[in-house]
Amino acid sequence: MMLSKTLDFVVLQDCLEDANYALQTGDRQKAEAYLNTARQSLRTLAAELVEARGQIRDLEEQLERGEF
Numbered sequence: 001m002m003l004s005k006t007l008d009f010v011v012l013q014d015c016l017e018d019a020n021y022a023l024q025t026g027d028r029q030k031a032e033a034y035l036n037t038a039r040q041s042l043r044t045l046a047a048e049l050v051e052a053r054g055q056i057r058d059l060e061e062q063l064e065r066g067e068f
Contacts, residue, residue: 005045005048008041008044008045008048009041009045011037011041012038012041012042012045015034015035015037015038015041016034016035016038018030018034019031019034019035019038022034
């Protein structure tokens, strides 16, 4: 699961770099395509972070109740 998150972040970074290069070379269509992929990767990462936040809260509650 952690590997998936790492790969999502790498995809996001690569897409941003590729979009930047496409803009520098005047290829608007490629830049837009890379940005769309970057947005999707960001949405995926955001959802995973929200899920992780929930897991952290659950574990904190267990610690507070002495359930360990």
